[in-house]
Amino acid sequence: MQTDPPNRENRVHAETTDGTPAAKGRFIVFEGIEACGKTTQIELLAERFRARGQDPLILREPGGTEIGEKIRNLLKDSSYLGQMSPEAELLLMNASRAQLVREVIRPALDKGRIVICDRYFYSTIAYQGFGRSLPWDALNAVNRFAVGGLDADFVIFLDIPLEESWERLCRRNEELFRTLGIQISDRFEESGWLFHERVYKGFQSLAEESPVFWRINGAQSREKVAEEIWNILK
């Protein structure tokens, strides 16, 4: 895990000296447990890049391609709740990812674009590895095969306590029910508190071990979080 903003020379994809971006783009991934603020912060970051005249490509996992969105619907379909095996879940996630990398991410990076992705294979390590206890050798092999060696340049890890995540989800569900009458089944109840505790610990250990992880205290105000992210990526 990194703690200080990188200096310009140390960037994975350095810029040319006159300030124009080098040919290759930057691959930025947002990670963390549910409701840690990924969507909120990705939008705020994208606005900052746009204000500077850059046009980041925003993607989400699973999904981001026509094939991937169909897989996403399958994965999120509550009628399969409790039916889908962890192995099938792992392979579907990675099928979506393999398509996204080849159809969208790699071509965009090759054109020099900034790509911002909401979750990547680190989530699979946290959810399917730590959360569902799938065997590490199989999980790592499938992940590697899916991404074909494409790691992120920066992983912005929004770290919030599990209790904060649960409170935010409850607030969001109440709001949806009050305004639109939509009742969303609670993801914490679906998989259980212990599962989410394992996922939480998974992200913590990824943050300790991975050199591309940047930990941000996501429990701060939206503005403060956005500022800290910008200091790393600007």
Ligand SMILES: Nc1ncnc2c1ncn2[C@@H]1O[C@H](COP(=O)(O)OP(=O)(O)OP(=O)(O)O)[C@@H](O)[C@H]1O
């Ligand atoms: N810094 C913050 N402080 C307090 N609440 C926040 C903060 N950032 C986001 N929120 C609120 O928390 C909820 C979850 O935020 P958001 O949807 O951005 O998280 P997420 O990580 O994308 O969630 P999901 O895992 O469901 O996709 C939203 O209601 C949002 O308004």
Ligand SMILES: [Mg+2]
């Ligand atoms: Mg989100």
